[in-house]
Amino acid sequence: MSATAENTFDIVILGGGSGGYACALRAAELGLSVALVEKGKLGGTCLHMGCIPTKALLHAAEVADTAREGQQFGVKTTFESVDMNGVNAYKDGVVGRLYKGLQGLVKSKSIEYVEGAGHLVAKNTIEVAGRKLVGKNIVLATGSYAKTLPGLDITGRIMTSEQALFLDYVPARVVVLGGGVIGVEFASVFKSFGSEVTIIEALPRLVAAEDEAISKQLERSFRKRKINFKTGVKFSGVTQTGDVVNVSLESGDTIEADLLLVAVGRGPVTAGLGYEEAGVTMDRGFVLANERLQTNIDGIYAVGDIVPGLQLAHRGFAQGIFVAEQIAGLNPPVIDEMGIPRVTYCDPEIASIGYTEAQAKAKFAEIETYDYSLGGNGKSQILQTQGFIKLVRQKDGPVVGVHMIGARMGEQVGEAQLIYNWEALPSDVAQLIHAHPTQNEALGEAHLALAGKPLHAHG
Numbered sequence: 001m002s003a004t005a006e007n008t009f010d011i012v013i014l015g016g017g018s019g020g021y022a023c024a025l026r027a028a029e030l031g032l033s034v035a036l037v038e039k040g041k042l043g044g045t046c047l048h049m050g051c052i053p054t055k056a057l058l059h060a061a062e063v064a065d066t067a068r069e070g071q072q073f074g075v076k077t078t079f080e081s082v083d084m085n086g087v088n089a090y091k092d093g094v095v096g097r098l099y100k101g102l103q104g105l106v107k108s109k110s111i112e113y114v115e116g117a118g119h120l121v122a123k124n125t126i127e128v129a130g131r132k133l134v135g136k137n138i139v140l141a142t143g144s145y146a147k148t149l150p151g152l153d154i155t156g157r158i159m160t161s162e163q164a165l166f167l168d169y170v171p172a173r174v175v176v177l178g179g180g181v182i183g184v185e186f187a188s189v190f191k192s193f194g195s196e197v198t199i200i201e202a203l204p205r206l207v208a209a210e211d212e213a214i215s216k217q218l219e220r221s222f223r224k225r226k227i228n229f230k231t232g233v234k235f236s237g238v239t240q241t242g243d244v245v246n247v248s249l250e251s252g253d254t255i256e257a258d259l260l261l262v263a264v265g266r267g268p269v270t271a272g273l274g275y276e277e278a279g280v281t282m283d284r285g286f287v288l289a290n291e292r293l294q295t296n297i298d299g300i301y302a303v304g305d306i307v308p309g310l311q312l313a314h315r316g317f318a319q320g321i322f323v324a325e326q327i328a329g330l331n332p333p334v335i336d337e338m339g340i341p342r343v344t345y346c347d348p349e350i351a352s353i354g355y356t357e358a359q360a361k362a363k364f365a366e367i368e369t370y371d372y373s374l375g376g377n378g379k380s381q382i383l384q385t386q387g388f389i390k391l392v393r394q395k396d397g398p399v400v401g402v403h404m405i406g407a408r409m410g411e412q413v414g415e416a417q418l419i420y421n422w423e424a425l426p427s428d429v430a431q432l433i434h435a436h437p438t439q440n441e442a443l444g445e446a447h448l449a450l451a452g453k454p455l456h457a458h459g
């Protein structure tokens with residue numbers, strides 16, 4: 001079939017998740033003709049199975065805890081129970097409204113939205129149900145899936161986040177396999193909903209990608225919340241009998257539970273899509289791209305979770321926008337992966353940007369660090385939360401890492417990322433005025449202290 005005008009575009013994008021749809025929207029804004037191919041739901045993992053539904057569950061969890069803890073604020077509340085049908089209706093309502101809005105947005109931008117499973121059949125062609133879409137440029141954005149371990153089948157009461165998002169009951173006992181971001185977020189939700197939770201993590205600490213001090217504080221907080229965890233321990237097997245799972249560990253321990261949540265990471269969705277056949281260089285299923293997100297094949301780009309690096313929606317958005325601008329000839333500045341903010345939404349929340357202390361020590365000649373305890377922050381005391389803000393700077397140089405833990409600290413990552421990305425000195429931030437009493441003030445205070453003029457800081 002020869003390429004007809006209606007099947008020829010400036011860009012053909014495979015996958016309508018965060019990376020793919022952001023690329024489509026920006027390309028359309030720039031006057032490029034775009035086809036966006038999606039086999040499932042526009043919005044992808046983030047909107048339907050990831051960021052949005054999990055954060056709705058976490059908010060419901062916070063409401064449950066608030067009901068339980070009214071007494072400490074002198075308010076007589078009682079926690080009765082969690083109605084999962086109600087929780088799911090609330091969560092699905094949020095997702096549904098955003099989905100509708102996104103569909104409208106894509107429609108309004110004259111993007112050719114093509115439903116169906118696409119396949120790269122030539123270096124400039126995606127085929128969907130026999131229709132060949134020819135692009136001057138191709139953007140691969142097929143995202144990721146929940147991985148499991150060899151021999152560990154996802155079935156019945158052994159599930160990944162995909163099934164756990166749709167539970168219609170609160171399990172009494174849950175084992176969470178994996179103490180990374182997704183694992184600790186679900187552990188936090190289940191605990192607040194009333195489950196007894198045990199996290200199994202093979203690495204020596206929870207959220208091992210974060211600064212070590214953050215992991216320690218999270219572990220202290222989880223202990224206080226009576227969330228059980230075993231670190232440095234490997235899973236060896238599981239049996240499922242009726243409604244009960246028995247999880248065994250290499251240490252010889254076994255744990256009986258009603259549900260095993262497997263949260264061992266996400267793999268790229270790239271198998272069987274024609275990428276290798278087109279000659280695209282891959283590594284263990286990931287698509288390799290340079291800093292301008294070009295693959296080794298001229299005119300083929302890749303964005304989002306299929307590109308090695310942080311698997312985050314806002315990285316996908318940024319990469320999608322970048323590629324559209326790159327194709328439009330705007331020569332956008334390359335994305336600094338260290339400058340991408342990271343938030344883990346468990347209770348307490350974790351937010352960070354830039355280098356951990358260990359990474360900074362390896363990268364820079366000399367560094368300084370400072371920990372500001374939320375104990376000195378009025379608003380955090382009002383909220384009754386504990387935690388700290390840790391700053392890492394190059395000696396006599398800019399701040400290269402900000403690491404925060406405590407209730408609602410995710411909201412502080414906006415300023416933290418400006419500080420990192422604008423290479424601010426502690427003295428630059430110290431002279432900016434932070435409103436009192438806010439948790440944001442703690443960021444200001446940490447920089448005051450690191451600039452040598454602490455205010456509400458002990459030690």
Ligand SMILES: Cc1cc2nc3c(=O)[nH]c(=O)nc-3n(C[C@H](O)[C@H](O)[C@H](O)COP(=O)(O)OP(=O)(O)OC[C@H]3O[C@@H](n4cnc5c(N)ncnc54)[C@H](O)[C@@H]3O)c2cc1C
Nearest residue numbers: 015017018019039044045046050118143304305311312313
């Ligand atoms: C439980 C969970 C919680 C998360 N929470 C957060 C969070 O709080 N913050 C955050 O930033 N990130 C979070 N993430 C990660 C975030 O969802 C991903 O980083 C993001 O969705 C990646 O975007 P993407 O475009 O690369 O891929 P995806 O969103 O996975 O989109 C890829 C799309 O491609 C489509 N596709 C695949 N193959 C084909 C094909 N052959 N033809 C047509 N279409 C195809 C898929 O249907 C999908 O819609 C979370 C993820 C999970 C699982």
